[in-house]
Amino acid sequence: MSLTMYTASVPAFVRLLGNLRGILEKAAAHVESRKLEPAALIGFRLYPDMFPLVRQVQIATDMVKGCAARLAGVDVPRYEDSETSFDDLIARIDKTVAFLQGFKPGQIDGSEDKPIQLKSPRGEMNFTGLQYLQGFVLPNAYFHATTAYNILRHNGVELGKQDFIGRP
């Protein structure tokens, strides 16, 4: 396999989300077996002004669906951000993986220099496709997936780094 904008994005995202899905399944089983309140984990923050678990998963999925869509020049699907359970979060991951799997390499390859503009309340960000993928989406996606993992580990869910990294 050669390194292209497609191979550096879609398969890496699908794998990251598949691993995150496995982590959330273990968390759901942990909660179930101990009769815990799922919201205690789903709403948990590592510090009061950090995002809770639910938002970490939402942002990780937003990052990768936005990236594939923008690099391919198609509309970014909007999600409602209404997840309240582990099942909801897993369904969001599955929906995102299905969306990603709809892309063909030819839609994304060659987008290194494509201008990408993001608008947020804090202003505009302008990237090339390569800067956007490498310097924004990948660090953000790994950041939020790792923070989800760390929230769960901090709360005693039995996970190991292998759950996060998976198999190549």
Place this chain on the structure above:
Amino acid sequence: MSLTMYTASVPAFVRLLGNLRGILEKAAAHVESRKLEPAALIGFRLYPDMFPLVRQVQIATDMVKGCAARLAGVDVPRYEDSETSFDDLIARIDKTVAFLQGFKPGQIDGSEDKPIQLKSPRGEMNFTGLQYLQGFVLPNAYFHATTAYNILRHNGVELGKQDFIGRP
């Protein structure tokens, strides 16, 4: 800039480490201004069987120096893992960045299919160069850098995600 094994590795690693360096500098300033014991942060773990901050930084740097060296086919430098202060950790980052900056694109480009073997007490891992970079080194490097960030945030160091992501 086009996407190659070099551009997907060395510049991404240098940026990740530069951002991590800034995060550690803020942590050092936090400790200094509050007259805290630096070891309280350097030895902090998010859970008893997770690695402490010092080890997160050690592994993040090990991942990226190992990757550049193996893809280029040169010896991986050995570090002593003797850091006990923020200055030590920052020096380790600086040493790693200097090592990375010594590579030229031609040493790393085209290594997608290069066989890479890692040996650990748990066995051998065999990758192609592309699998090793994308499926092992990048997720690991971001994982350990994010966990360092999360340890510091959890302890009240004033950081924001922008410190982790940096500017493209």
